[in-house]
Amino acid sequence: MTRNDMSFGNFFQSPISGQRPYNVGRPMTAAINRISRTSLSESDVKSYTDRYISFSSANPTIFHTIAYFTNQLESQGFSKLSERESWTQKLSAGGKYFVERNGSSLIAFAIGNNYKPGNGASIIASHADVLTTKLKPISALPNKAGYVQLGIGPYAGALNSTWWDRDLGIGGRVLIKDNSTGKIETKLVKLAWPIARIPTLAPHFGAAANIANANLETQMVPIIGLDYVATDGEQQEAEWKSSLLGGAGTFAATQPKRLVKAIAGELNIQDCNTILNWELELFDIQPAQLGGLEKEFIFAGRIDDRICSFSAIEALLASSEETANIFGGSMIDDSGSLKIVGLFDDEEIGSLLRQGAHGNLLPSSIERICESFAGSSAGADVLARTYANSFLISADVGHAVNPNYLGSYLENHSPRLNVGISIQADPNGHTTTDSVSTALLQRIADKSDSILQVFQIRNDSRSGGTVGPMLSSAMGVRAIDAGIPQLSMHSIRATTGSLDPGLGVKLFKGFFDHFEEVDKEFT
Secondary structure, X not given: OOOXXXXXXXXXXXEOXXXXXXXXXXXXXXXXXXXXXXXXXXXXXXHHHHHHHHHHHHOOOHHHHHHHHHHHHHHOOOEEOOOOXXXXXOOOOOOEEEEEEOOOEEEEEEEOOOOOOOOXXXXXXXXXXXXXXXXXXXXXXXXXXXXXXXXXXXXXXXXXXXXXXXXXXXXXXXXXXXXXXXXXXXXXXXXXEXXXXXXXXXXXXXXXXXXXXXXXXXXXXXXXXXXXOOOHHHHHHHHHHHOOOOOOOOHHHHOOHHHHHHHHHHHOOOOHHXXXXXXXXXXXXXXXXXXXXXXOEEEEOOHHHHHHHHHHHHHHHHHHOOEEOOOOOEEOOOOOOEEEEEEEOOXXXXXXXXXXXXOOHHHHHHHHHHHHHHHHHOOHHHHHHHHHOOEEEEOOOEEOXXXXXXXXXXXXXXXXOOOOOEEEOOOOXXXXXXXXXXXXXXXXXXXXXXXXXXXXXXXXXXXXXXXXXXXXXXXXXXXXXXXXXEEOOOOOOEEXXXXXXXXXXXXXXXXXXXXXXXXXXXX
């Protein structure tokens, strides 16, 4: 369907490219065959579906997510760098590297064999944080009517109405001191069985059961167990005695005892006093899964924005991998540019922390690459040319059209699932999209055999924000906002198309493969 074929019955599809979407059908389990500079086939696209589902279910917290990606990168020959050490003698043309910050943000990059200082970079930036609920510093609460409860706080827009009556697990990172060495190490933990639940009040209780006006502090408190031994009076008397972090000498004393015991058992910790602190959150334990009569959908939690992060990393791996050619040799990447993926924390709360996109992780990484190759000639000129020659895709999920609310969407700007990446436009600068960046990405899509869709919100609604404007303005790079469409954004459980993870990989890989040649068309 082309832009000129917009009858009333099909105008909600809104593709920019005039190609038909892939057929949707059987479960997608084909193995991936990454081929440099070759567009992904239909079977390649389908093969990412099960991989995304497995990834989504196995990595519920941002710390698990970044650890998963770093393991993927290392398994494909990427070398880990440290921000604390010099990179000058470590980087080389043809090399592949990554650096992480705080265990919750990540920069991965591949350097072309023909890279020269001042050459540009093809950059994809996304965020890996999701709406969630985090344990309070002192999460132990007084016993109420025999219930053990957990002190939590909402991260971004979590604890909305979709969090009631869900089976919630607990996971995150734990800081542990090794008494034999004095060293402090971080371990990831995941208690993936139903531990917590935020119960609704039955409708028989009348107006009190209206969850629309529920108090987040007093009425959306998860229950995690029963304890009829301690009386309410005993608990009330002790309520203010644990106000100091560490309680009676240790961090563990300020947390629910059975939770400490469960985490210690999961991590094989013999002495709970060695637990110095933790960052834990609740997550919906229901796994991601295929849905629909012909398995056209993925039903999952945390789609915003683990899905664009997943597709971006997979695209970098696919584009930068050396593969066997027909003569049994190796196809060497002759690129003269940098290929970069940046995944950030804290986007859902404004990106202002050091691990967020407002931090300096991406620009400082690019500066250090330039310095490593330019040597004594490194300076403002080399960096300015690098930024001017670069292009950024701000990859954040977009809104797919909802058939029950067609009137809420703008005609001809309503993306569908299983069609392709959606460009996000906004006249008030909430996104980076403009005519030049749209034309450039369209040329990439043409070369990648991909379809582009477009979304803009109605004038009587409010557009969301992305990491694009802050990164583009900080570095002066050209940019566009484009991401995978989904339904039920910011719900604890959302929907996307079963082909959409692979369609994201397809376009993003095409961006890495073809940016240099397409950029030459734009003067």
